[in-house]
Amino acid sequence: MITEVSAVNFRQNLGEMLNQVQYRNDSIVISKDGKAVAALVDAELFARIRRMRERFDALSERIADGYAGVPADEGLAEIDALVADVRQGR
Structure with missing residues (x-):
């Protein structure tokens, strides 16, 4: 609760x-x-949150590195399109 x-x-x-x-x-x-x-x-939940945040930060860094040479608006548009495809089950 x-x-x-x-x-x-x-x-x-x-x-x-x-x-x-x-x-x-x-x-x-x-x-x-x-x-x-x-x-x-509780401390266990806090530890899980910290681990998830570390994984999220590492993933975000990998994505940023992969799009390092791409203009921000183009990269974000590509990511948005990929997310939409996944959500639609393609």
């Missing part, structure tokens, strides 16, 4: 919220002035 709380509420109930995350695998979104500014997630 994902719970959204204000920063003030989070500070006042930190121990309880840590328990929610640790024992119930909940996630907590912390907002300030009505805008989400942070999230509290």
Whole structure:
């Protein structure tokens, strides 16, 4: 479950919220002035997110290297066309 709380509420109930995350695998979104500014997630999920981000960054770098000599608008148009083809099952 994902719970959204204000920063003030989070500070006042930190121990309880840590328990929610640790024992119930909940996630907590912390907002300030009505805008989400942070999230509290269990350590295992955070580790998975970091691994996924590292893989995404490596893939992005490979794509950037592959399109190094191509003008940005042409490269983006080609990528958009390929994504559309994949989504349509071609």
